[in-house]
Amino acid sequence: MKAPRFSYVRPESLDSVLELLAEHEGEARILAGGQSLMPTLNMRLSEPRLLIDINRIDALKGISLEDGTVRIGALARHAEVLESPLAAEHLPLIADAMPHVAHVAVRNRGTFGGSIALADPAAELPACAVALNASFVLASTRGRRTVPARSFFHGLYETELAEDELLVEARIPAIAPGYRSAFMEFARRHGDFALAGVCCHARVEGCVLRDVSLACFGGEDRPRFAAAASAAAEGRAWSEEVKDAVKAALGGELEPEGTFHASAETRVHLAQVLAARAVDRMLAAG
């Protein structure tokens, strides 16, 4: 199919992006890597009047470390993050997750901000952001605000972003000494959106986990910070018993939708298996 008619503009400054968004509120869409937007246009699933191409805006690019926080610009390509020594050192969870995001060609264009703004419930990066307690900087002509990842995702492709707002960057706490993380997902084929996935982050003392942060994605309408499962592992030495407690807690708090790819029960089961394996791997990595 061919995309419906739309106008296209490629501003040179952040301010003009924000002005265009304000001026065409509700009728404009940001074009970042285009890996998700272009297919929806070509399938005529959405018909925006105006595409605002942000690829020229340098302020949205790059990855940097400031005061223990890694800043990932909205326009940072998946491939850039994957190859970033900074991300590898300070965000091992994201470095671990990135090879699971799509395939090389898609990663060459797809952007960090695009993935967060799109809020696909089976996407890896939103879940990593939730697990790591990241926050996002949003800008509009009305000003800037910072929103924690754990309250940014509202539902299926729904976020805290207002129609005139642009996602500028993600701010993610760099991993602190003594912390480890592990990423695991299960997909039918490599690079597919996952049937279930888990992100695990904690301080590891011997085989005791503290400050546990377990996030799940792939079955529900948004990534979930698994509070009960995280609590079940908190401060305890990892054992079969704790493993079972974490699995039981996940069974209690996850409420995935079944689809033809996998039923709700299968998705919960997979999340439980992956969570246990992720902790095993995290401990083994020591």
Added chain:
Amino acid sequence: MTDRPEAAGRPLPRGSARRLAAGRGRYADDLRFPGLLHLAFVRSPHAHARIVKIDPAPALAAVPAAKVFTGADIAAVCTPWQGKMDHLPTLVSPPQHAVAVDRAVWQGEPVAAVAAASRALAEDAAAAVAVEWEPLPAAAVRDRTLDADAAPAHPELGGNLAYAAAIRAGDPEAALAGSAHVVEACFSFARHTGVPLEPRTVIADYDPGEGRLTVHGSHQAPWHQQDTLSRHLGIPEHLVRVVTPDIGGGFGIKLHIYGEEIAVSAVSRILGRPVKYTADRLESFISDIQARDQRVEARMGVDADGAIRGLSVDALSSFGAFASYGRAPVNEGMMTISMAGGPYANGHYEGRLRIAFQNKPPSGMYRAVGQPIACAVTEQLLDRAAHAAGIDPVEMRRRNYWAEDAFPLRTPGGIAMDRLSLRQCLDRLVAMMGYDALRAEQAALRRSGVYRGIGVATFLEMTAIGAERYGPAGARISTQDGATVRLEPSGRVRCVTSVIEIGQGTLSALAQIVADRLGVAPEDVGVVGGDTALAPYGGGAWASRGLTIGGEAAWRAAEGLRANILELAGSILQADPAGLDLAGGAVCDRATGETRITLAEIGRIGHFRQDTLPPGVQPELAVTRHYAPDDVPFALANGVQGSSLEVDAETGGVRLLGHWVVEDCGRIVNPLLVEEQIRGGVVQGIGGALFEECRYDEHGQLLNGSLADYLVPMAAELPDIHVGHVETPLRGTALGAKGAGEAGTVGAPAAVLLAVNDALRPLGAQVSSLPITPEAVLNAIAAAA
């Protein structure tokens, strides 16, 4: 049999590889036509619905220059067709229009065609056409389509049964009753489709001045298209020409008659302008033919020593909304019941087949037609029987193969078999895959909770089917192929063939054959095809026939030209042609090998200097030959496949570790081409085993009609595929080649299914539905616990 050729047999890279890899392919969609209009279709959103009213006014308001054609508009210039087979009078299928008239019978069936100056405008207009629908209940659940209360796919037929057949040999009931072990299973094979990289594309250009229709299209069987267009549009056949440019894969999808494609010609005829239609990927999923879709209940009985005593197979197959037109639509089901049990000695067999209509896209011939089903059913039962009798699966096969001295024979399923190489292939495979070492490793890993599985499956591949199978059906498809071989004045050679190149590299192999016959290098032979007005009449590309039939025709044409060249050389040299031979691009002395005259000189004199020849000598430097299989009804290839994999018992995931194939496609003209076919076929077979499925809901709505949700196998999931060869030349042809295009697809699903169940056996779990999803594995394990 002639002596072993030189170029034929060599692993030469195919001529077109460099061009295609460099992006210089020219596919139908790349072609440019002045004044071209683009067609888009309005499609039924319902699996079954009455078309109450079609109002083009909103479309014309949106795109004033657009033209809207309803089914009735198209029917005014194009007669409907019917998927009948003359020798099967009980087969019913209603008339099918290019564009639906009154009633749509599957979700996605075209109900109006819209022409405009660009595809985008045509889509804008098509989206605005207002159709009033009266939805009807749909027959959409295969296993319930024959229930008394099932909704009818076609109310006028009074039921969904399209065709039923039975095969019987010996006394299967008694044989099964008297068996030491009886194993049984109910298998399900999902509906899937072919997904060629290049979607279906057709450009029709009707010239009202001369009443001539020229069609460029991505077709596997252009002569079939020519015949259909001529008869249904009423254009004399000599004025219809079908040209096939580069084709990006077919897999059977592109050998059928599609309403959209015929409608393109109808609209061109009405408007007198060139018209194009390219299916996009979403349309492909709801309009390309679909395949497989069977439930098979089967039982096998064996003696205490593992010998098969009897086999019973009961298949429920599905046509979709229509029996496909002009071919052999019953074959998916018939292949299941005629090929089941094929490689194994057995006298007691019963096969039962019922084919039902559903409100889904028409089913058709997709790579390997029914044979993967026959293979998976047979091999899985044999594995279970081996387990019941306590015999190693490889040994089980060795014990049950037809005896070497049993050939030629006719199986209880009715398959004529010439000499096969079953044991040789099995021995090669066992050695290649290191079967014993894999078994030892499997046992060791099982103790540490790792579930590895090994599957070994014997396959038969029916290739190069002759007229005996299609002729009596009244199918107007030619099972012969032709070739013209011509000496050019420079001494180079040109071959024009009816074989259609769809990505398999056959034209390169033809060059190798012709080169050998004429004593020139393969690069000095140019091969072209793909034009029904210029090439000899033929069949095209289907049923793994290109080399077996088209290669034999090229061999014979080259032999004819060789004789003519020698005769002409004889009169030029005043020598006896019997004492002359062709080698190194020249005519040479047969006894001494000394060069007498170059082919360039023969070409020059034969084409330009006839005045220097003795009176009465007419140089004939082009020869056309046709070949139709005559000695045998088809060429039966055989082989064995092995799969090694690991099942993750916690996630249900299957990781493929290795795949091995030993195949016998008779004489190998180019091992690289054969191995590519085998590997590609294995990949498609693995797709059927683990991934591919058209998922429909109970109302006939496709749930996964995109490449995001319809999973095709991708490189990361695939193991190395090792290929070995055994060569048993085909009897009755000079070339001796059998087909190899479907072998991989026939055997791979069985090998993978067997391996998964081998891995699951210690858990007490088994699966018998393809594709084998992680969820199905988990459910099987849970059910066993």
